[in-house]
Amino acid sequence: MAAAAERDSGPDRLFTVANYLVLGVFLLMVLYPLTYIVSASLSDPQAVAAGKVWLWPVNFDLDGYKVIFEYKSIARGFANSIFYAVAGAVFSVVVTLLAAYPLSRRDLYGRGLITAYFVFPMLFSGGMIPTYLVVQQTHLLNTRWALIVPTALGIWNVIITRTYFQMTIPDELLEAARVDGCDDFRFFLRVVLPLSKPIIAVNALLYAVGQWNQFFNALIYLTDDQLFPLQLVLRQILVQNTVDPSQLSDPTALARQEHLRDLVKYSLIVVSSLPPLLAYPFVQKYFVKGLMIGSLKG
Secondary structure (H helix, E strand, C coil): CHHHHHHCCCHHHHHHHHHHHHHHHHHHHHHHHHHHHHHHHCCCHHHHHCCCCCCCCCCCCCHHHHHHHHEHHHHHHHHHHHHHHHHHHHHHHHHHHHHHHHHHCCCCCCHHHHHHHHHHHHHCCCCHHHHHHHHHHCCCCCCHHHHCCCCCCCHHHHHHHHHHHHHHCCHHHHHHHHHCCCCHHHHHHHHHCHHHHHHHHHHHHHHHHHHHHCCHHHHHHCCCHHHCCHHHHHHHHHCCCCCCHHHECCHHHCCCHHHHHHHHHHHHHHHHHHHHHHHHHHHHHHHHHHHHHHCCCC
């Protein structure tokens, strides 16, 4: 006990206090903007415009959220973003697993060359114009697939998933399955996938969040506003700072447009951030385990 107390005294205690102080400062830097945005979205529009909101809501008001639901494109964009996030995550996870598992097998002929072929685009890429031409020539422009196929495979995700397979699927398990008459495809479906829930959750979360947050590909590849994700609607309000009056079904909202403009910004940020925040707790336990195991070695 005395030795433990001696180890925890002096410089060690000072180091611990300094760590807590630094982490506390970073925590405040992260939490305050989030708290301010939520508080501003729940405050009176005039109080927000006057800069009276600092920490807590001032004159609690839900007008910003009412305007959001009156703005028809937001509901459509929200539904489109959910589709892109779910469909894109499922498609990307399937492609990633099918690419990573063969690379984890030592008996794959030319594994090093194939891995180098995958890694090369991480360092050098064709650029935006060649990518656009590929999407155009494959007739994906102005379709939902334009936001799913070009970003379907993340090389870093493949590397992490391959490492996870190497760390958790021993060769002896494959040999035992072969003795029982199990082929490679059945082994992948019946053995590998049930043991890979953590890394599947990691990939699903990373791909879904990436799909949910992307707007640049939609800005380039889509012209039909019926296909626009929520992020393009968010860009229209935040960057262009405009709300189309024709999209408002309530005529009385037009008179409040100037005061509600800033309030709508904060309310839309809150609404667009909710799905990832709600999904994370369900995959958090798998996320930490899968990411730690998958990043142990390359």
